[in-house]
Amino acid sequence: MQELTQQQIKKYSDKSVSQLIKIAERHFNAYIRKRDANGDYFTCISCKVTKHVSMMHAGHYLSAGHNAKVRFDELNVNGQCSACNTHLHGNQARYRESLVKKIGAEAVEILEGISRMVQKWDRFSLIFIIETYKAKCK
Secondary structure, three states: OOOOOHHHHHHOOOOOHHHHHHHHHHHHHHHHHHHHHHHHEEOOOOOOHHHEEEHHEEEEEOOOOOOOOOOOOOEEEEEHHHHHHHHHOOOOOHHHHHHHHHHHHHHHHHHHHHHOOOOOOHHHHHHHHHHHHHHOOO
């Protein structure tokens, strides 16, 4: 785990925690989309249809709004088409089936257990997430 520099911390000194969450989410989601793209295409974790990357969302298995502890967990977030993520509200049953195939039933159960833990975000954790995923996207 790298340490934050004073310059990195100072860069975000005028941002509130809620603003930092939005910035962290933007960089984290960009990384997920980059990770799960195969050139100009990706395969949706839920419906398994291959689509153009312009239709890809960073879809959370366990919703970011209700499960803060796994909001930035790479195992919890995968490339998902806009139809499954938005119109089918995550297409949860098929998402879980695919996630079990991808990471295993035990890992999914651990993820589900972790999601029940309380997470209160602090500035330094969020700045660390921002800087980590900015670097991963380069």
